[in-house]
Amino acid sequence: MSSTEHTSLAPVEDDARLPVADPGLGEHVERYTDTDPAAARRAYRQVVTMFGLVPLLAIAFVVVYFAVPQDLWVPLLGTHWPLNNLLLGLTGGLAVLLVGLGAVHWARQLMSDHEMVEERHPATSDAATRAAFAEKVNAGVVDAGVSRRGMLLGSFGGALGILAVPALVTLADMGPWPTAAVRRETIEKTLWTEGEVVVNDVNAKPLRPEDLEIGQLVNAEPASLFDLNGHDYLTEKAKSALIVVRMDPNRIQIPESRRDWQVGGILAYSKICTHVGCPITLWEQQTHHVLCPCHQSTFDLGNSGVVVFGPAARSLPQLPLRVNAEGYLVAQSDFTVPVGPSFFERDSRNDYQEGDQ
Incomplete structure (x- = not known):
């Protein structure tokens, strides 16, 4: 091709661009329920039966929720399944x-089966179109067969309505109403009691004062924790976890009100950050500070656990310690303030503040 020659794009005719003709609306094939009254009655009974079973399953869901113990397990597929959850899933599902x-x-076998073609139109509808739409809705109600098969709409509405009952029942799993009495017996109470032995959280070995060196931090739990299992074990472990540290008594500040809470510079604090409840173990021996790894809240264990940095607003709760007749570290009582993250209902007047005696 010479430099003076060039090519031009010829317009493509619609016939070439759209080689397949509009097929239009295909031949309508009648459904067997439209041609066979017996088949229509059978489909009608099937729909009503399915809707009718829903209330029974909803009632079974509620019965299982209250009657089947949550700690009951059954062997299935090579593992153990909680029977309560299994039955709730089956009935609700x-x-x-x-x-x-x-x-x-219902839609495939009993509603109207008329096929139609409708041209596209602008999204905005005028009054006449809205009126026509209302007429079509009314016609759709007639085509759905509700007037001729009265139980369809009633059973469908009943099936949907009864499903609200299991949903409302499961709201009870959000927990009891947090009254002051409930809080005292749950989130504000731990396993620590007078004489409870402090043990290493790894091997459950009781701790003696001579087991700890100055500058050492040990993660600890109450001895009675290891008598629990399952949910109770996890719940109590989350509340009762301790960090036990030994510091030089001459280099720390021990207020007069807490003079008998320590044993030769050995102090115990809650392991749970008072910000959002993360476990604390980042220990700085020289500064006596312990840091939360989540949001860097910093507490001074050499000064009654007061906050020196970060978003936490409360001191770490301290557990009073003593030594029992066998020479082991034990608690004098439970924590004097609730452990863990703050919550609106708790009373903060007993939290330790800088300068308290």
């Missing part, structure tokens, strides 16, 4: 599944 299956079966 089947109820929702039957609502969906019933609605789909």
